[in-house]
Amino acid sequence: MLTRSPKLVLSICCFLSSAAAQSVDPSMLLNPPADSWPTFHGDYSGQRHSKLTQITPANVHQITLAWAFPTNQTQSIKATPILVNGVIYITTPDNIWAIDARTARQLWKYTYPMNDGFHIGHRGAAVYKDSVFITTPDAHLLALDARDGKVKWNVVIADSKRGFWSTMAPLIIRNHVIVGVSGDFDNLPGTLRSFDADTGKPQWTFNSTPPAGTPGSISGGATGGQMWLTGTFDPALNLLYVGTGNPTPVLNGVARPGDNPWTCSIVAVNPDTGKLAWGFQASPHDTHDWDAVEIPILADVDFQGTPRKLLLQASRNGHFFVLDRTNGKSLLTTTFAAVNWTKGIDAQGRPIPNPDKEPHRDGRLVAPNETGATNFRQPSFDPVAGLFVVSAADGYGLYFFKDDHGAYGWAGADYDVWSRGAIRAIDYRTGKVRWSHDIGEGAGSAGILTTATGLTFTGDNGGNALALRTSDGTTLWHATLGRMNNAPISYEMDGRQYILTAGGSVLYAWTLPLPPAAQKP
Amino acid sequence: MKHRTLVLGLATLILAVSPVAAQQGGRGGPPTQSPASRVPPKTETPQSYPAEQIQAGESRFIAQCGFCHGRDAQGGETGPDLTRSLLVAGDVRGDKLKPLILAGRPAAGMPAFSLPAADIDAIVAFIHDAKAKAESEKGNRRSVDVSDLQTGNAEAGKQYFNGAGGCSKCHAVSGSFASVGARYQGLALMQRMLYPRNRGPRATPDLLPATIVTIANGQTISGRLTYRDEFTITIVDANEWSHSFPVATVKKIEGDDPLREHTEQLGKYTDKEMHDVFAYLQSLK
Numbered sequence: 001m002l003t004r005s006p007k008l009v010l011s012i013c014c015f016l017s018s019a020a021a022q023s024v025d026p027s028m029l030l031n032p033p034a035d036s037w038p039t040f041h042g043d044y045s046g047q048r049h050s051k052l053t054q055i056t057p058a059n060v061h062q063i064t065l066a067w068a069f070p071t072n073q074t075q076s077i078k079a080t081p082i083l084v085n086g087v088i089y090i091t092t093p094d095n096i097w098a099i100d101a102r103t104a105r106q107l108w109k110y111t112y113p114m115n116d117g118f119h120i121g122h123r124g125a126a127v128y129k130d131s132v133f134i135t136t137p138d139a140h141l142l143a144l145d146a147r148d149g150k151v152k153w154n155v156v157i158a159d160s161k162r163g164f165w166s167t168m169a170p171l172i173i174r175n176h177v178i179v180g181v182s183g184d185f186d187n188l189p190g191t192l193r194s195f196d197a198d199t200g201k202p203q204w205t206f207n208s209t210p211p212a213g214t215p216g217s218i219s220g221g222a223t224g225g226q227m228w229l230t231g232t233f234d235p236a237l238n239l240l241y242v243g244t245g246n247p248t249p250v251l252n253g254v255a256r257p258g259d260n261p262w263t264c265s266i267v268a269v270n271p272d273t274g275k276l277a278w279g280f281q282a283s284p285h286d287t288h289d290w291d292a293v294e295i296p297i298l299a300d301v302d303f304q305g306t307p308r309k310l311l312l313q314a315s316r317n318g319h320f321f322v323l324d325r326t327n328g329k330s331l332l333t334t335t336f337a338a339v340n341w342t343k344g345i346d347a348q349g350r351p352i353p354n355p356d357k358e359p360h361r362d363g364r365l366v367a368p369n370e371t372g373a374t375n376f377r378q379p380s381f382d383p384v385a386g387l388f389v390v391s392a393a394d395g396y397g398l399y400f401f402k403d404d405h406g407a408y409g410w411a412g413a414d415y416d417v418w419s420r421g422a423i424r425a426i427d428y429r430t431g432k433v434r435w436s437h438d439i440g441e442g443a444g445s446a447g448i449l450t451t452a453t454g455l456t457f458t459g460d461n462g463g464n465a466l467a468l469r470t471s472d473g474t475t476l477w478h479a480t481l482g483r484m485n486n487a488p489i490s491y492e493m494d495g496r497q498y499i500l501t502a503g504g505s506v507l508y509a510w511t512l513p514l515p516p517a518a519q520k521p
Numbered sequence: 522m523k524h525r526t527l528v529l530g531l532a533t534l535i536l537a538v539s540p541v542a543a544q545q546g547g548r549g550g551p552p553t554q555s556p557a558s559r560v561p562p563k564t565e566t567p568q569s570y571p572a573e574q575i576q577a578g579e580s581r582f583i584a585q586c587g588f589c590h591g592r593d594a595q596g597g598e599t600g601p602d603l604t605r606s607l608l609v610a611g612d613v614r615g616d617k618l619k620p621l622i623l624a625g626r627p628a629a630g631m632p633a634f635s636l637p638a639a640d641i642d643a644i645v646a647f648i649h650d651a652k653a654k655a656e657s658e659k660g661n662r663r664s665v666d667v668s669d670l671q672t673g674n675a676e677a678g679k680q681y682f683n684g685a686g687g688c689s690k691c692h693a694v695s696g697s698f699a700s701v702g703a704r705y706q707g708l709a710l711m712q713r714m715l716y717p718r719n720r721g722p723r724a725t726p727d728l729l730p731a732t733i734v735t736i737a738n739g740q741t742i743s744g745r746l747t748y749r750d751e752f753t754i755t756i757v758d759a760n761e762w763s764h765s766f767p768v769a770t771v772k773k774i775e776g777d778d779p780l781r782e783h784t785e786q787l788g789k790y791t792d793k794e795m796h797d798v799f800a801y802l803q804s805l806k
Contacts, residue, residue, distance in 0.1 A: 074632060074633050074634055074635045075632065076632070114580075114584075115584065116580050116583050116584050117583075117584060118583070118584065118587055118588040119584045119585055119588075120588040120589075137584060184598065185591070185592065185597070338788060340788070356792065357792075361669045362669055362670055362671075362672040362792075362796060363665070363669070363670060363708075363711065363792075363796075364792050365715070365787065365790055365792060365795050367787070367788070370598075370599075371599075396715070396716075396787045396788075398708075398711070398712070398715070400665050400669070402669065404664070405663070410597075410663070412663075413596075413663040413664070413665055415708070415712060416599075417712065417715045417716050417787065418715070418716040418783075418784055418787060420784075438751070439751075440749075440750050440751075442630075460750060460751060461750070462748075462750030462751070462752070462753065464750065464751065464752060475751065478751070478752055480752070480753075
């Protein structure tokens with residue numbers, strides 16, 4: 001219907017002018033449009049659950065390649081692609097590419113100068129107004145001009161000479177760019193920082209553990225607890241949720257008695273002040289390198305007959321946690337993989353470590369192994385099915401510690417014995433595993449995407465991209481592309497639904513074929 | 522050593538979807554070198570490098586290799602201690618290291634690195650320098666000594682081996698197994714006892730599952746299983762030709778997995794039983 005409403009004309013003008021400016025208002029992250037994947041998890045909830053419905057269990061076997069983008073790196077893609085305004089941003093350590101989503105043409109590429117930080121992976125970029133943010137291996141935060149990739153500013157998150165590095169995809173909340181670091185090989189305070197998205201000015205620092213030697217520290221002398229994966233955010237509660245890593249020294253628990261808060265924890269932090277609202281320890285007194293950084297997924301669903309604000313985490317230590325995210329209280333704790341290190345669950349819902357399974361001089365056989373029952377690979381939550389889908393592993397490792405190993409950094413020795421991976425669907429209401437889909441020897445490396453039509457996209461250990469039926473784990477589609485080390489995403493572009501998967505160092509876009517009449521030469 | 526043969530139907534081997542129980546079987550992940558309990562091998566051909574090249578190599582090594590192998594090359598999060606590596610000990614100016622860095626060891630989880638030649642030369646220089654430094658150090662922070670592992674009871678281990686552990690169902694204490702404690706020591710023996718990793722250059726063909734694939738026309742191909750996932754099976758035949766099949770097209774797959782009991786046993790061992798069996802195996806010389 002055509003009208004001459006001045007209001008409508010005005011709104012079209014505004015739309016066009018904002019589109020021309022390609023500027024991303026951070027309020028868009030509260031309700032991302034279908035043609036975007038504007039932040040690491042797609043939205044603030046961490047659910048990685050696409051509402052798009054074109055690709056279904058009935059037609060997924062027909063999806064076909066729309067395009068492929070090779071990064072031509074030896075390092076595989078570990079980043080979740082970011083998509084806004086028709087532009088895809090994909091990263092590897094030191095590198096970011098801006099790609100036109102319709103043509104797969106490279107718009108620009110930026111490469112950070114050679115540096116000493118660990119180049120083990122990079123999880124992705126973030127966008128705000130006309131800036132694109134990346135962290136660097138030497139723990140800097142860069143703001144790039146979204147038009148051409150030129151550096152607008154470059155600030156230090158933490159000193160790489162002390163052993164910090166960063167792989168993290170930043171989280172944007174209003175004008176905050178929130179970034180964490182890694183650092184297991186030195187006794188460093190757990191550090192999460194916020195910078196002004198416009199200027200790069202530091203806003204706050206949250207320490208999960210105090211610096212080494214801090215008198216009377218609550219951590220019992222532990223350092224560590226690094227926050228190296230992107231958190232989630234509840235706008236109504238104004239709380240940022242982030243998982244914290246293992247304590248240091250890593251395997252030597254003798255040097256740091258007690259529970260060592262807030263290492264191996266889920267913490268709720270005010271994103272404006274960096275102040276802790278509450279913490280929940282997934283692994284009190286960890287001695288096995290079981291970071292609890294795994295994505296704390298937020299869901300507003302019924303639990304035991306009552307609508308609740310839940311936080312769900314499948315943790316590296318083999319436990320599945322259901323928390324009330326308003327206060328951090330445990331509602332349910334179960335296991336989802338082989339676990340032999342506990343003496344049960346305490347009144348607060350925390351696993352009770354069995355001291356006999358701490359690293360010892362003669363070696364202890366421990367499940368999970370160091371790589372864990374899960375890890376960095378992003379899970380997904382389908383709120384309709386009530387299933388939390390995670391890349392799990394059953395594994396065993398040998399753990400050693402003796403005084404000779406000291407109290408700095410790793411401070412011990414551990415060896416993987418055996419492990420095998422599986423995609424598992426956990427019913428959040430019971431914490432029980434509904435189905436388990438074997439993905440081969442060793443731990444997996446692919447994250448998960450679920451969709452509203454009941455599809456689960458992920459990858460196996462043999463280099464196959466997979467589409468499974470979310471209700472029972474049956475394989476509906478696969479393509480042998482090379483190993484998937486990131487999580488798939490989905491979006492709609494010009495009326496068609498796309499799935500992006502990485503295989504090795506190449507990014508692949510999948511969509512349903514057009515009917516012959518719609519195809520042009 | 523003999524293997525108990527398990528004849529498995531297609532349904533058992535296709536592990537795609539199964540109930541919650543942890544799926545066992547399969548043949549290990551990346552091989553873990555276990556140099557931590559042996560005397561570090563000396564560099565066979567002493568070599569020296571300019572200080573500037575070592576320094577440049579240190580930067581490159583930390584950035585590209587440090588997370589897995591440690592900033593000092595003495596082992597990191599997942600990779601072995603290079604200062605105790607036999608390959609490094611035998612390397613002369615990169616003749617062994619350079620091809621390895623360029624090709625990687627994908628089966629062991631090490632990626633290939635396409636770095637400029639000068640960077641790789643510098644990394645080689647740094648590794649040799651790190652090894653020289655490690656040789657002059659006392660003690661090793663990631664070491665597991667043979668003496669650390671002596672908490673088991675060989676007699677109790679023998680009883681477990683022949684009884685509750687069920688080890689003797691597959692392993693007769695005769696032939697080469699009767700001297701297993703002489704062939705492997707310390708951590709290497711313990712790791713092999715728990716799960717004899719079987720990939721890469723040191724793979725034991727006997728431990729690759731014997732497999733018979735029946736294809737659509739009824740023809741059967743026998744060999745040793747070298748690859749298996751949900752969609753693909755690869756076997757190598759007696760003449761060392763590899764055959765790969767889409768699983769969906771084959772009629773039947775029969776095979777044994779000689780290591781299945783090892784993976785199942787991991788969930789059963791107490792630490793005491795593990796150390797007892799280890800003590801018993803140590804006594805087999």
